Amino acid sequence: MTSRPVRIGLQLQPQHADYATIRRTAAEAEELGVDVLFNWDHFFPLSGEPDGLHFECWTMLAAWAESTSRVEIGALVTCNSYRNPELLADMARTVDHISDGRLILGIGSGWFERDYTEYGYDFGTAGGRLDDLAGALPRIESRLAKLNPPPTRKIPVLIGGGGEKKTLRLTARHADIWHSFSDTDTLRRKVGILGEHCAAVGRDPAEIEISVMGKADSRDKMYEIGARLFTVHAGGPAPDLSELREFLTWRDKLNA
Template sequence: MTRFEVGVQLQPQHTTMADLRAAARAADEMGVDSIWTWDHFFPLYGDPAGNHFEGWTTLTAMAADTSHARLGMLVTGNTYRNPELLADMARTVDHISDGRAYLGLGAGWFERDHDEYGYEFGTAGSRLAALEASLERIKARIDRLVPPPVGDLPILIGGGGEKVTLRITARYADAWNTFGPPEVFAHKSSVLDRWCAEVGRDPGEIERTVAISGGEIEQVDAFVEAGATHVILMCGTEGPFVLDDLERLLARR
């Protein structure tokens, strides 16, 4: 079987900062290839009034606490920050991590985040248009930052929309993330390939990542056969993180 990379998304809800940081250190010591968190302001499931932490400052702590794994947001809500500021934040995290950062980005979808923090929710179409405009600005700002990133700071785009998101991915991204099941991932990946042909891009330049739950670990062979090169386990908790599923996934690598 083809070797694949293993990542873990440590969800910053229903836990403590001490437990998040301990889980990131433990995952790094286990030899994961990547560590991620998410960019929301409230829990996505469980108690809607439960503990929750902001993503980029959480990621900064993880960058300082680890030494091996690449790090990123799966994914940043584009509507939450000025694009130039986001480029600078990602470049700074890249320096803190000695060149291990991704810049993960998506159009944004969680209406509560927008409403409670004063961002315009708009429509799916307006958010996708804003994502494409932001990517132009982010790339331009990264090229002007002094000092530049230490690493290659790949841009990852999350989403599976076939008419717009995958076209944007083909044009701008170094990596792409979506979900299963394997047959859906295979279909979306083939649509991305077609968009790459349309915009004149080598599809092999775009890393294919898939986010899975613990219940999907037994399907990892099918995801790899469908084209995934990087499998990211989504890990939630109530208190300290239990990384048994991550250990199972690593064993299959």
């Protein structure tokens, strides 16, 4: 069993709220003691009014890098399809510097078809998008090593998704954090499969932090399985942080 402390994330969904509300909520979450502040990488709302208010991911992360001082920040998750890998590496390095080393590079293969069709990206197939991610990750790593100035630290990479043949293999090779959307039984199985992929590349699976969406009715079982980063979410028009407060209390009891 991992000895990592529990961490709590807030995914502040960039939908249905003006930016002043988003900025104020980010500040409140940091003041409450959240460990990680995430947004997401989409161009349209994922729930509610489909053409409602929405903002872009990475320009927001750069703003958060300036407006916060302690929390780690990142996307849950960046869509690999939307940016050239070398450009994404440069963006990540820049936000890493703006934030004084608080960026997490969350990335996945993409899934929301409307983003693709309205912004002119080729949607393709799920397998093809995963293959593109497999090709992009070494390019990101290579570019990060060439940039001047280099990142302030080894930027943690979070890979989101649960595909057992491709995604978990990529996680074993490239990720510091694995984010799963699984239920408890599925998570238990996938943790075992991730361990097999780690063994195949000679890596200790304990090096990878297990991240899940925070649900009060399953968090204790998720913790027993090995999850240590639990993320709750809030969105517009009036983000409610009551669930976040409750999870922070739970974290503090476990970490005491």
